Ligand SMILES: Nc1nc2c([nH]c(=O)n2[C@H]2C[C@H](O)[C@@H](COP(=O)(O)OP(=O)(O)OP(=O)(O)O)O2)c(=O)[nH]1
């Protein structure tokens with residue numbers, strides 16, 4: 001039997017307190033009583049945004065402003081296959097009301113599980129909502145530039161950056177040296193003191209990965225692995241340049257992808273940038289959050305979101 005294939009626009013409506021809007025499926029629908037992100041089927045001729053705006057008006061009586069493409073994946077249920085396009089919404093008019101007599105709730109990704117049963121395809125997106133939107137990569141580079149990076153690092157912490165990567169490929173003593181390990185340890189302590197997470201690039205020894213909050217795999221290292229190398233409670237990103245790299249990220253069940261370089265960057269002067277159009281096409285295939293890298297900074301966050309990025313990753317920023 002061929003299963004029906006349904007295209008669905010799903011709303012990740014976020015309020016300024018960082019809560020997300022979930023709704024319970026009404027009595028007369030499949031999966032009645034299960035909690036979900038509000039949304040519904042895309043009708044022919046509609047864009048994803050139009051479908052979402054219509055659904056949120058019909059189901060919850062709100063008129064949304066802009067919506068930003070976030071993650072996109074296909075999920076197979078026993079009786080149907082759904083292609084889910086999740087879109088983030090930050091602004092709307094009107095007061096939320098359950099027009100289909102359904103319950104709804106503003107909740108955090110952690111507390112969502114206390115509401116009741118969640119649709120299976122809503123579970124991973126809730127986890128992804130906890131991944132910060134800005135991802136800063138270290139560049140201590142050399143012992144005499146070290147102080148300058150510590151200053152920049154403090155500024156980033158003060159600006160609220162909560163996710164960092166330790167990546168020092170050119171350190172004079174080597175990528176696994178005692179002198180570099182001391183720097184890594186110090187950065188880890190500082191991150192934790194500020195409630196930030198530190199991942200370590202896979203160029204550094206595997207023993208460091210488990211000490212950190214997770215690992216950022218280079219594409220060439222991801223290809224060598226047959227399964228996810230760290231437990232599910234740690235974060236794992238894969239650095240991708242081509243569509244093929246993204247497929248490896250999917251196989252390894254990465255938590256996110258870093259894709260680029262999107263725009264011209266001094267770190268890859270001789271390679272042409274992907275550009276935003278290609279970025280968005282590749283990002284759609286990732287089935288998980290995607291950070292844009294290459295010419296990015298906190299100021300570019302809005303632009304990146306418009307093209308389907310979860311957030312921005314940067315070294316100089
Ligand atoms: N809205 C929503 N649907 C989801 C999520 N996860 C998930 O697998 N789905 C599936 C369930 C449904 O099979 C389909 C969405 O269809 P729906 O029942 O909401 O459709 P609809 O609002 O257009 O309602 P109707 O036309 O059937 O009355 O996508 C989710 O988080 N939100």
Ligand SMILES: [Mg+2]
Nearest residue numbers: 038039040041
């Ligand atoms: Mg619906």
